[in-house]
Amino acid sequence: SSELTQDPAVSVALGQTVRITCQGDSLRSYYASWYQQRPGQAPVLVIYPKNNRPSGIPDRFSGSSSGDTASLTIGGAQAEDEADYYCASRYNNGNHWLFGGGTKLAVL
Amino acid sequence: VQLQESGPGLVKPSETLSLTCTVSGGSVSSEIYYWSWIRQTPGKGLEWIGYFYHGRTNYHPSLKSRVTISLDTSKNLFSLNLNSLTTADTAVYYCSSLMFRDAHSWFDPWGQGILVTVSS
Numbered sequence: 001s002s003e004l005t006q007d008p009a010v011s012v013a014l015g016q017t018v019r020i021t022c023q024g025d026s027l028r029s030y031y032a033s034w035y036q037q038r039p040g041q042a043p044v045l046v047i048y049p050k051n052n053r054p055s056g057i058p059d060r061f062s063g064s065s066s067g068d069t070a071s072l073t074i075g076g077a078q079a080e081d082e083a084d085y086y087c088a089s090r091y092n093n094g095n096h097w098l099f100g101g102g103t104k105l106a107v108l
Numbered sequence: 109v110q111l112q113e114s115g116p117g118l119v120k121p122s123e124t125l126s127l128t129c130t131v132s133g134g135s136v137s138s139e140i141y142y143w144s145w146i147r148q149t150p151g152k153g154l155e156w157i158g159y160f161y162h163g164r165t166n167y168h169p170s171l172k173s174r175v176t177i178s179l180d181t182s183k184n185l186f187s188l189n190l191n192s193l194t195t196a197d198t199a200v201y202y203c204s205s206l207m208f209r210d211a212h213s214w215f216d217p218w219g220q221g222i223l224v225t226v227s228s
Contacts, residue, residue: 033214042202042218043154049212086154090213096168097206097213099154 004032004087004100011106012077020072020103022087030094032070032087034063037102043086047072074105082107109134109141111203111219118225124191125226128180129203129219136184142206143186144215145177147199155199159206160186193226200224 004024012018022032031049045054051063060075070089074081087100115127129143136143145157158167160177167175176189190197200223204215 029211031212035215042221043215044218045214045216048207048214048216049209054216088154088156088215090211094211095166097156097215099156101153 004089004098006085006087006100006103008101009104009106011108012074013108014079015076017073017075018077018105020074020085020105022070022072022089022100023068024089024098024100025068026089026092026098027065027068027070029092030090031065032063032089034061034070034072035086035088036081037084037086039083046085077105077107079107081105109205109217111205111217113201113203113219113222115201115222115224117223118227119193120228121193121195121226123193124189125193125197125224127188127201127203127222127224128185129187130183130185132184136179136186137181140207142208143177143179144204144206145188146202146204146215146218147197148202148221149196149199157188157190157201195226198224198226 034047035043036046037043046057046061047063062073064071084102086102110132112130142159142161144159148154174191179186200221202221203219
């Protein structure tokens with residue numbers, strides 16, 4: 001598939017660990033990047049290849065990948081982590097880019 | 109580097125959308141950045157539009173016939189032109205920079221976004 005598939009919604013109890021996944025054929029060739037988008041705001045990079053965190057992103061955010069699936073893990077979710085999360089990658093042909101449909105994370 | 113979009117919030121169907129992205133804290137002529145545009149609609153989510161890099165452009169296949177991305181080094185900005193607009197082009201448009209490490213890539217930073225509505 002040329003798409004990146006994400007679960008539409010995930011919930012986690014405050015302080016618990018949650019994993020958000022992204023599945024697609026292109027992930028066998030290219031690492032994913034991950035973005036957090038709070039309501040009314042622009043996306044913010046939280047994980048870049050190869051599973052690195054930009055400065056200023058808390059270390060509870062981590063990335064991993066296996067086969068055609070990339071994962072974003074939030075260890076000890078906080079209320080401020082409630083947001084939409086998107087993965088992105090290059091297409092298999094390497095010439096274009098695509099985004100997953102996004103996962104809405106609720107912190108309960 | 110910080111990015112800031114500007115342009116009209118309302119355009120008519122069949123007309124051309126022109127947006128600019130002002131770059132601060134860095135040079136639009138830098139060889140590090142692939143200057144990019146991305147849009148977000150409720151229906152289709154985030155969609156990469158294309159980039160400009162060192163005189164080369166690369167566009168999403170579905171938009172290639174209607175889109176142009178260009179640089180203005182004198183004003184340190186880059187621009188998006190999208191013609192033959194329809195209501196399906198209503199979206200929040202973001203400018204960003206596509207970054208590379210080996211063959212892998214990511215978008216950072218992003219502008220704040222600008223809502224463009226296509227309506228008569």
